[in-house]
Amino acid sequence: MEKQPICDCDVIHEDVVDKVRENMSEKDEYIDLAALFKIFGDGTRVQILHALEQSEMCVCDIAYLLGLTKSAVSHQLKALRLSNLVKFRREGQNVYYSLADNHVKTILDIGFEHLRE
């Protein structure tokens, strides 16, 4: 692993930093991780996810529940789909969305727990 660019300070705990550096992952992994959490970083999307925790719903249901347009909901569902957080099935004219796995619930729960402290 090559040296990082110079920061604007002189004294550092080089031994500590080197040790930490060994256990750091590639920068891209952190960017991917951040991209995942970015999805949870929007009020509309966490509402959708929390709603889907209780029942699968079609786009109209979600739009009605949250007081949004189908378009706005669909855009957000697309983001959730691309991050593999929701799955869907078409039934006639309706497309039913549900949570992809239980990571979603776990993450939301821990988040709520942190806020309650």
Next chain:
Amino acid sequence: MEKQPICDCDVIHEDVVDKVRENMSEKDEYIDLAALFKIFGDGTRVQILHALEQSEMCVCDIAYLLGLTKSAVSHQLKALRLSNLVKFRREGQNVYYSLADNHVKTILDIGFEHLRE
């Protein structure tokens, strides 16, 4: 709880929606939750958090480790502080940061796990 504004569709599964609505929290709670995850939604911040998982470090250490300026790091640490994700102690000229609690590690771990699937 008052009715939501009208969405742009006719047919909805009102029984399902009403049942889901009963178990939804206040909108503000979702906004707070989203604000928390927004903090995890940046590559620099998750790098800082993951680094602090291994050892407390001063601002310069982190800046050197990640190849950033003290200013950039300090701004991000402020965001992390305001969300109660990190704590700090001053020792002379240095300010040492560390994780506030183990929610941080748990959240990062589940995030990594989701990505690996």
Next chain:
DNA sequence: GCATTAGTTGAACAACTGTTCAACTAATGC
């Protein structure tokens, strides 16, 4: 006191994000 270094902070600017709007596709029923 002064000089130096660690760290913070506000403003500014570029990059990104979420909703709206309009146009579109997909399925149903006539």
Next chain:
DNA sequence: GCATTAGTTGAACAGTTGTTCAACTAATGC
């Protein structure tokens, strides 16, 4: 076939966000 409704999508625009820069505070050592 056509009309209707569910859902998707791209462009546009306002609002937000992260880094940089410059100015600042805090602690140390002389």
